[in-house]
Amino acid sequence: MPTPRLTELPDAVLRLIEKASGPIAGVETVNAGRNSAIAARVRTADRTLFVKGLPLDHPWVWTQKREADVGPYVRNIAPELHWHVEEDGWSLLGFEHIDGGHADFTPGSPDLPAVMATMTRLADVPAPDVDLKTMPHRLRTYVDDPADLSWFTGNRLLHSEWNPHNVLMTDRGALFVDWGWASTGAAWIDPALWLLWLIAHGHTPGQAESEAAAHPAWQDAPPAGLDTLARVQHRLWDSIAGESTDDWAKPMQHAAQAWAEHRNAKP
Numbered sequence: 127m128p129t130p131r132l133t134e135l136p137d138a139v140l141r142l143i144e145k146a147s148g149p150i151a152g153v154e155t156v157n158a159g160r161n162s163a164i165a166a167r168v169r170t171a172d173r174t175l176f177v178k179g180l181p182l183d184h185p186w187v188w189t190q191k192r193e194a195d196v197g198p199y200v201r202n203i204a205p206e207l208h209w210h211v212e213e214d215g216w217s218l219l220g221f222e223h224i225d226g227g228h229a230d231f232t233p234g235s236p237d238l239p240a241v242m243a244t245m246t247r248l249a250d251v252p253a254p255d256v257d258l259k260t261m262p263h264r265l266r267t268y269v270d271d272p273a274d275l276s277w278f279t280g281n282r283l284l285h286s287e288w289n290p291h292n293v294l295m296t297d298r299g300a301l302f303v304d305w306g307w308a309s310t311g312a313a314w315i316d317p318a319l320w321l322l323w324l325i326a327h328g329h330t331p332g333q334a335e336s337e338a339a340a341h342p343a344w345q346d347a348p349p350a351g352l353d354t355l356a357r358v359q360h361r362l363w364d365s366i367a368g369e370s371t372d373d374w375a376k377p378m379q380h381a382a383q384a385w386a387e388h389r390n391a392k393p
């Protein structure tokens with residue numbers, strides 16, 4: 127379930143931001159995104175920050191720490207993390223603010239090669255020495271046979287959440303935000319999860335696979351592993367769409383169905 131976004135920052139949060147970055151000159155809350163109770167553009171005397179946060183008793187507060195842990199590994203492909211504080215009931219992350227729009231994932235979009243260029247840089251990031259969820263674990267409830275999970279095993283750092291709201295287009299290329307669900311697994315999983323979002327934005331499954339094929343790990347993707355992932359994603363998005371009101375849930379459910387049919391991997 128999405129976390130309701132606060133439109134006013136609580137005093138405790140304002141105080142923590144001032145302690146980390148100095149007096150606040152202005153705050154605007156950000157609407158995009160899904161999980162954070164707080165997402166705001168914060169101006170101080172000398173810089174603009176993006177601050178996201180969750181209450182310390184929120185069930186997903188671990189994603190904040192995960193994002194802080196992954197930050198040093200993704201310096202060149204994500205906004206810089208300035209600080210992480212856990213105090214006074216809040217977990218807050220203070221990032222460099224990026225002036226950039228969300229990526230356009232429709233067919234022919236000039237953002238697609240830029241996104242792939244950054245994804246290719248991510249493929250070169252060495253496996254981080256951080257406690258991350260693994261893709262086999264995350265997908266375990268969607269397979270018939272636990273042996274199928276072995277397709278997803280690997281030690282690559284994966285972003286895994288390819289909602290275009292998590293991709294900001296800037297004059298230094300595409301930057302990826304929202305690393306709270308970063309995971310480890312086989313390197314081809316990121317382009318495969320990305321292609322579902324391309325289908326949801328108007329690509330045919332064949333076109334979306336052609337875009338994904340520009341990823342260096344795609345040539346190693348075992349066809350049976352892709353078939354299994356397609357089946358698993360179909361089940362996963364059926365389940366999400368059954369309970370979610372997010373406006374991307376239904377398009378993603380249809381996209382996952384279309385990819386599974388394309389790969390002949392119906393549930």
Ligand SMILES: Nc1ncnc2c1ncn2[C@@H]1O[C@H](COP(=O)(O)OP(=O)(O)O)[C@@H](O)[C@H]1O
Binds near residue numbers: 224
């Ligand atoms: N460093 C940043 N600079 C500017 N805007 C950002 C930055 N990081 C995230 N955003 C914007 O804030 C939204 C929410 O942030 P995100 O990290 O995706 O949190 P959530 O977990 O709530 O989805 C993003 O969709 C993006 O539009």
Ligand SMILES: [Mg+2]
Binds near residue numbers: 158161291292303304
């Ligand atoms: Mg997000």
